[in-house]
Structures are given as C-alpha cells and as structure tokens.
Amino acid sequence: MFFTVLAVGASMGPAAAQVGGTSALGGRVTDDTTGEPLAGISALAWIPSGEAGEEDGGWVGVASATTQADGRYRIGDLQPNDDYRVTFDDVSDRPFRYTYEAYDDAQDIFSGTDIDLPAGTELDGIDAALTMSGGLRGRVTDAVTGSALADVDVFAEPLVGEISDFRLGTVRTAADGTYAFAHLPAGDYRVRFLPQSTADRYAQAWWRERTTAVAADVVTVDRARIREGVDAALQPGATLAGRVTDPDGRPVAFVCVELYDEHGAAVSSGFVGDLGMTAEDGTWRIEALPAGDYRVRVAGCGGGLIGPEVDDVGWAPAWFGGDRAGDAESVAIAAGEERGGVEITLQRGGAVTGFLTDAAGAAVGWACVRAVDAEGWVVAESETHPGDPEAGEGVAGGYQLTGLAAGSYRVLFSDGCSELTGYAPVWHGGADRFEDAAAVVVASGTVTDDIDATVTAEGATVIGVVRERDGGPPVPDVCLDARPRGSAVPVVSGMTGPTGEVHFSGLPSGAVEIIVRECAPGSFTSYRGTLTVELDPGAELDGVVIEAADQVERLAGPTRVETAVEISRATRPSADAVVVARADDYPDALAGAPLAAQLDAPLLLTGGSALHLAAAEEVARLGAETAYVLGSETALSARVVADLEASGVDDVVRIGGANRFETAALIAGRLDGDAVYVVEGGHADPARGWPDAVAVSGLAAAQARPIVLVERDRLPEETRAVLGTAASATIV
Structure with missing residues (x-):
C-alpha cells in the first residue's frame, strides 16, 4: 500500500480546505486485509524538535486523536508547519493489536512522509491501513536437568527490518520458564534466548537449539494467531581464557580478543559487558559461550580521529596458532567446559x-x-x-x-x-x-x-533496487560492492534497505560493476548478482534494477524428523499422500524414496512408538488422504497408524515385511521401474553401509528405480527374487 502527500493546491493528494485560523488534519484507518474500519487507533501528529532551519533528527508529538467506529479521526488546533508527520498506534484492548506505523506506510516516525499543513487548512486523506499482529510463546529450561529457567531474556528478531516498537520484541521468562509475545507484526523471526548475565552460566541460544543466528530456524508469526512451542533448552556456557604478551613476555593490556566459529562468523557470549579485552596483566576471559570450535584473534581495539601525528603504532593483529586466519589453530570447547592456556604473542605493528x-x-x-x-x-x-x-x-x-x-x-x-x-x-x-x-x-x-x-572528480550516484530475478520481489539487507570494471577490489560498499532500495554515492566514472553478495560469513542470505553501469562524473542514475538470485537455501530442523518436515513444507503446499518411515534407522526410508517420488508425496520420519508431533502437524497441513507406512509393526507401531488417522488420513497402507530386505522388496513391487539399484542394507559398524546407499537415493527417486538391499557378503532371498525379474541391476 502506498500513499502520497502533495502540496496543498496540487491536483492530486489528500483533500484540503481553507477554514481560517489554526489547521487540522484527519483521515481514516482500516484493516489492511479486510478493509474494515478500525476504532481505538491513536493518531499522533509530530513536528521536528530542532530550531527553525535545523534538523537534529528528533521529533515532538504535539496533538493526537483516536479513531471512532467508522475508523475516522481528526486532529485540530494545529499550528502551520510543512514538516508534520503522523503515527498510528493501537491503544485498544484487542487480544491482537494492530502494528504501529507512520504515514505513509512507514515503519516508524523517522521514515515517515512529511505533511505540509499551511495556516487555516483542513487536510483530509491522511489514511492508514494497519496489519493485525500475532504472537508466539514457549518455555525455557535447563538442557541438563530439565528445570525451568526464569529471568531469561527472549528476543524476537525480524529477518527483515526492525520492529518499530522495540519493547514488543523483547520479553523475559517467568518463574516457570514460560514467556509469550502477544503483539508481534506478522512475519518471519529468529528467536534468541539470552540469560541476563554470565553469572547464570548458560550460553545464549537461538530456536531451535542453535548456537548462532545464521543456523537458527525461522519462526513464522501469522496475524491473529499464537505460535506455540517455541521452546529452548539452554546448555551450560563454556569459558575460554588466555593471555597476550609481547615478544619479551611482557603483558599486553587493553587489546581486543575476537572469537570466530568454524564458518568464519564472529561469536560472542551476547552480553553487552563482554568486550573480550585484555586486563593490565594481559589476561582475558570470555564466559557463557556456546560449545563449539573457535579461532581466536587479537588486535587493537581501534579509536577515534587522530592524525597525522602518531604516538603509538599499535600492535599487529595475530591469531592463536598463526599470524593469519588460514594458519590459526582451532580451539574446541564443550558445554560447561572451562579452557585456559590460549596464549598469543603480539608483534609491534x-x-x-x-x-x-x-x-x-x-x-x-x-x-x-x-x-x-x-x-x-x-x-x-x-x-x-x-x-x-x-x-x-x-x-x-x-x-x-x-x-x-x-x-x-x-x-x-x-x-x-x-x-x-x-x-x-x-x-x-x-x-x-x-x-x-x-x-x-x-x-x-x-x-x-x-x-x-x-x-579531483565528483562522485557519481546510482539509485535503484535489488530484486530477485525475473521480476521477483525486492531483496532487503544484502550487501553491495561497486568496483571499476576489470578490477578485483571494490572501492565503495553498501547495503540494500528494508525494501531492497539502493542509494550508492561517491562512485567512480566509467564502467562500474555493482555486485550483490552476502554480507559476511554467517550472513542470512546468499544472493548473487552483477550489473554494469556507465557513469559520468557527478551523474545521478536513477531507476536502476539489479537482479539477484539466492544461491543457497538451508532446510533443517533440530532433528531428522523436523528436517524431513522442513523439506516437505518447502516443496509442497499440499499433498494427496505421504510416505512415513522410521527415524531411527535408514533402510526403510532409503527404499521408500523412489516410492515417494512416484506418488509425488513427501517422505516423513517418526519414532516407532507414536507419530511425532511435528510429522502429525505436517500431515494435517498437507491435507493428505492416504499414508504409506513402511515397515512392520515392529518398526512403526499400530499407534502410528492411529495417529495418522487422527491427523485426517482416510486410508493407511502398510508396506512391511519380516525384515528390511523384504520391506524393500515389497516397495520395489509397487514401482514402475524395471531396473534396480543394489545397496548395502546393514553393517555391524554403524558408520558403514549407509553412505553409498544414501548417495544414490536421489538418483533412484528421479528415475523411479527401486532400491533393494543386501548384506556385505550375503544376498538375501527376498532381494534375489526381485533381481530375478529386474531388467538390470546396478551395484552401488
């Protein structure tokens, strides 16, 4: 939704009438989905807080009015000003309030649209269409004991942009470990759990049981709904400590210690007071860290504008185990472990x-x-x-x-x-x-x-947007580099805004490549794209569209059961059938992959005693009418069948033999392909047997070729019977 305010007297825009004396403005507020009028919305008029001619970035609310049953409001007795802005805030007692925004469809007052209100003007048409909020809730516990954890800060962090009222995105767990967000704007979030201090001895985590933001699962908040079960089990925090000295063994004080995970992403305990800085004796200590493998870097902490006289040349950065990142030694720490002895020697820079x-x-x-x-x-x-x-x-x-x-x-x-x-x-x-x-x-x-x-040369400017290829949606929060064509090193860098907007200034003239890339190791995005533009010195090129494609999408859950659900959610809005296999052993699921492909059905996993809740919810979401259960009741119990029926399945078909070899043979009998793949279906060593089999499963599914199982040194009779009717067989 877009609104535009034009100067009074223009041919388009909100209606204005001359009324004499002070001025007034008003409009109508509606639901952005239904179009219904909204009562109980506070409309507040603001003016800049600086003196005349100044822009200090501050705003002062001067008058407000609340919408009535017809959604209309009027703010009167306003002094003339050409920089009014209006915000809309739900002050009703609705169970799901509408999200805050500023005119014109802006996230907050700072990105709002200026409204020109001359003396004696009655300005109408300052309208808004608001989005109903949703919520989520869960419980935080100790991963070791299972006991509730109180006073843990929980943050709902939007994937795109920010929540205009930061208070809506932060809550704290109660004595029983529970928490609830009641008024979040609909959208996708990552949820972070942070104990209030390192004294609590727990490491921060993201849902679901993730130790870094980039690995966190996404939680979708829908309007007028509460998402349940966004729980966390916090692990004991680890501690890493060491000492920094110069080549003569003397302590180096007040240099910064940085930690990087195996992906190259910077890591901290998450606490504001945790600066990772050496003390006067050169020692340092970082607590409440997630378990993992870290590389440690020490460098000067930087400073303000000083120059060109230099009082101190500083210390050259160094890594634990080497001078460069590629030479660094990895330090592994387990949950709750305290590890010291990370000694680093710095050379003068x-x-x-x-x-x-x-x-x-x-x-x-x-x-x-x-x-x-x-x-x-x-x-x-x-x-x-x-x-x-x-x-x-x-x-x-x-x-x-x-x-x-x-x-x-x-x-x-x-x-x-x-x-x-x-x-x-x-x-x-x-x-x-x-x-x-x-x-x-x-x-x-x-x-x-x-x-x-x-x-000597005036910089050029490029204004535009980054979009997904083929006219797709804008791409927010990705990084951009600009470099002369043929050069390997950028000269200007930037980032797209919350609606994918690009505003690049200070660019060189000539042929310039603008490159879309991920912002850093651990970035939430993996978009790539390049556009070459020709620029004159000081020129402004507007309306530029840079197309980019997302290169990587991670589908993952905390366990193999949820990972299978995520794959299903990403590939199917609905399905007539599902294939269900046991989660604790691979052969049935492996043999079932070609069957799932032939049926155009997702392959879901579950425990053997009952249908996993995540799998049950996915079956219900898909609206599946038929379920193919792989394995005998020893593999998947009668309770699993009952749970499938309770999830809305009308017909449950069990395909199960006395053992894995017979189950695979029965599945093969339902497939159209007459050539088969032969793979090892079991091994005394749990690290053997399955890798080759899994590697061919995708190809077998694409070709609708059955997968039959053998032992390393034995051909089971069930498999021999299938091979006797097959046109050909490939051993993997």
Whole structure:
C-alpha cells in the first residue's frame, strides 16, 4: 500500500480546505486485509524538535486523536508547519493489536512522509491501513536437568527490518520458564534466548537449539494467531581464557580478543559487558559461550580521529596458532567446559599517515581511508579529520592507520564512512583501480608518512533496487560492492534497505560493476548478482534494477524428523499422500524414496512408538488422504497408524515385511521401474553401509528405480527374487 502527500493546491493528494485560523488534519484507518474500519487507533501528529532551519533528527508529538467506529479521526488546533508527520498506534484492548506505523506506510516516525499543513487548512486523506499482529510463546529450561529457567531474556528478531516498537520484541521468562509475545507484526523471526548475565552460566541460544543466528530456524508469526512451542533448552556456557604478551613476555593490556566459529562468523557470549579485552596483566576471559570450535584473534581495539601525528603504532593483529586466519589453530570447547592456556604473542605493528586534499589544495574531512593488503582484503580503516575541534584531536584532512603488520599495502580514499564527501574514490598514487595503485611498504614499529592523495572528480550516484530475478520481489539487507570494471577490489560498499532500495554515492566514472553478495560469513542470505553501469562524473542514475538470485537455501530442523518436515513444507503446499518411515534407522526410508517420488508425496520420519508431533502437524497441513507406512509393526507401531488417522488420513497402507530386505522388496513391487539399484542394507559398524546407499537415493527417486538391499557378503532371498525379474541391476 502506498500513499502520497502533495502540496496543498496540487491536483492530486489528500483533500484540503481553507477554514481560517489554526489547521487540522484527519483521515481514516482500516484493516489492511479486510478493509474494515478500525476504532481505538491513536493518531499522533509530530513536528521536528530542532530550531527553525535545523534538523537534529528528533521529533515532538504535539496533538493526537483516536479513531471512532467508522475508523475516522481528526486532529485540530494545529499550528502551520510543512514538516508534520503522523503515527498510528493501537491503544485498544484487542487480544491482537494492530502494528504501529507512520504515514505513509512507514515503519516508524523517522521514515515517515512529511505533511505540509499551511495556516487555516483542513487536510483530509491522511489514511492508514494497519496489519493485525500475532504472537508466539514457549518455555525455557535447563538442557541438563530439565528445570525451568526464569529471568531469561527472549528476543524476537525480524529477518527483515526492525520492529518499530522495540519493547514488543523483547520479553523475559517467568518463574516457570514460560514467556509469550502477544503483539508481534506478522512475519518471519529468529528467536534468541539470552540469560541476563554470565553469572547464570548458560550460553545464549537461538530456536531451535542453535548456537548462532545464521543456523537458527525461522519462526513464522501469522496475524491473529499464537505460535506455540517455541521452546529452548539452554546448555551450560563454556569459558575460554588466555593471555597476550609481547615478544619479551611482557603483558599486553587493553587489546581486543575476537572469537570466530568454524564458518568464519564472529561469536560472542551476547552480553553487552563482554568486550573480550585484555586486563593490565594481559589476561582475558570470555564466559557463557556456546560449545563449539573457535579461532581466536587479537588486535587493537581501534579509536577515534587522530592524525597525522602518531604516538603509538599499535600492535599487529595475530591469531592463536598463526599470524593469519588460514594458519590459526582451532580451539574446541564443550558445554560447561572451562579452557585456559590460549596464549598469543603480539608483534609491534606499523603505521601509515598522510593527508587528503581537493584540487584546490583544501583539506577534505570525513573521507574513508582503508589499507588493503596484497590479496585485496581491507585490514585497517580510518577517516580523515574534518578540522572541527569537536571531532577530537587532529589536523584537517589528516589520517592515521595503525596496527598494520609488516608488509605491502594499497591505500584507498573514498566517500565517507560516516559522512558523504561527494568525491569519486582514488588510490594513493592517483590510480582509480587497486591493480594500478602505488604500493605502500610498512615495517614493524615504524611510521610510513606522506601517503597523501588528491580527489579531483565528483562522485557519481546510482539509485535503484535489488530484486530477485525475473521480476521477483525486492531483496532487503544484502550487501553491495561497486568496483571499476576489470578490477578485483571494490572501492565503495553498501547495503540494500528494508525494501531492497539502493542509494550508492561517491562512485567512480566509467564502467562500474555493482555486485550483490552476502554480507559476511554467517550472513542470512546468499544472493548473487552483477550489473554494469556507465557513469559520468557527478551523474545521478536513477531507476536502476539489479537482479539477484539466492544461491543457497538451508532446510533443517533440530532433528531428522523436523528436517524431513522442513523439506516437505518447502516443496509442497499440499499433498494427496505421504510416505512415513522410521527415524531411527535408514533402510526403510532409503527404499521408500523412489516410492515417494512416484506418488509425488513427501517422505516423513517418526519414532516407532507414536507419530511425532511435528510429522502429525505436517500431515494435517498437507491435507493428505492416504499414508504409506513402511515397515512392520515392529518398526512403526499400530499407534502410528492411529495417529495418522487422527491427523485426517482416510486410508493407511502398510508396506512391511519380516525384515528390511523384504520391506524393500515389497516397495520395489509397487514401482514402475524395471531396473534396480543394489545397496548395502546393514553393517555391524554403524558408520558403514549407509553412505553409498544414501548417495544414490536421489538418483533412484528421479528415475523411479527401486532400491533393494543386501548384506556385505550375503544376498538375501527376498532381494534375489526381485533381481530375478529386474531388467538390470546396478551395484552401488
């Protein structure tokens, strides 16, 4: 839904009438799905909080009104202002309130649309269509004892954007470990569980039983519904500790300690006070960590704008077990384990300093300065000083990069990290590409100065959107790199907004490649895409559409049962039939894969004594009328059949023999294919037998070829009978 406010007197937009004296504005609020009017919605008018001509980013509410039964509201006695904004907040006692938003279809006041309200104007048409909220609830327990955990903070973190009222996305568990979110905007979330302090000795976790955000399962919140069972069992937190020294064995204080998991994603305990910094004696300690394998990096913690004079060249970063990430030694810790002895020695770093000026020789402040190593990685970053004393000590246009390991670098000057300079990027030496830039050699313990640059060209701007290919929806929160065509290293980076919008400034002229990529190891997305644009200096190219495709989709649950359900949910809105196999052993499910493919049915897993709740819910969601149960009652009990019928299945067909070999042979008799695959169906060593069999299951399903089972040194009679009628057989 989109609304537009035009200036009063324009030919389109909210209706305005001259009434004399003060002004008023109003409109109608409705349900965005049904269109029904909404009563009990507070409409609040805001104006900027700064003095005239200033924009300090603050807003002050000045007057409000509540919608009536017809959904209408009117805010009167308003002073003229051309920067009004209006927010809508459900203040009713509905069990599911409507989500907060600002005019015009904005998430919050800061992204709202300005409304021009001249003196004596009655402005109508400031409407809103609101979304009904939903909720979720669950219980948090100790993974070891099963006892309830009170006072655990629970965060509902949207996959896209943010919740405009942060209070709606945070709750705390009660004495019995339960929690509930009652007014979440409908959408997809990751749910995080965080004890209030490291003293609680539990590691933070994400649903379902995940230790990192990237691995977390997604929870979908639907309007007017409570999602049940979003539970967590918290593991005891682990502790990692060590000491940092210089080459002479003296302690190195106040340097930062960083942890990275096996995927390269940064990890912390999640606590605000956990900075991972060495003490005066060089020791460090990070508590309440999830179990896992970590690599440990130590580096300077950075600082503000200082330069170009350097008082301390800093310490070169180092990893436990090596100077580079590829040489680092992995440290494994189990739940509740306390491990020390992670000793790291730091070498003195080097520093680079210089100035940035424009073509007239004037200092250029707030420009980004980056040291890029020979492999194209940014290893240090700073900004040129603006010359304003409020920005701290320094000289206008000066910068310093400290804590650099000895080696060769290229230095890039680009549009500001925190402010925009309006200039196109340039490398030290005047080049516009990394490959042509002048090398800057840094030695340990020394300062390399006079690494200056001059910006001359005005930067270009690209405005547009990233969309999925073939006219798909916008792609929010993915990272973008811009680089001259033919170069391997980007000169400007950014990120799409909550609606996939792109606003890239400070770009070079000529042919520029804009690349869509994941933001970092552990990113929630894996989109890829590239667009080349031709830019003139200072040009603004609007309406650009960059197409991208998601390369990877993870389908996973906390156990194999839920993983099978996730595969079904991702591939089928409904199904006439389901195939059900035992979850604790592979042969029946393996042989059943071609049957499921022939029936166009999902293959679900369950325990043998009863139908797993997740599988039962999936059967009901699919609306399946027929279920094929693989295995005898020894494998899947009569209770499983009864539970399937209770889930809405009309016809349960059991395909089960006296053993796995006969079950596979019976399944083969129902398949159309006359060629078979022969695989090992059991082995005394549980790590043997199944890998080759599983590897061929997808191919067998695609070809509708039966899978029959043998032992390593025996051909069962049941399998021999199938082979006697088969046109051909392939041994895997």
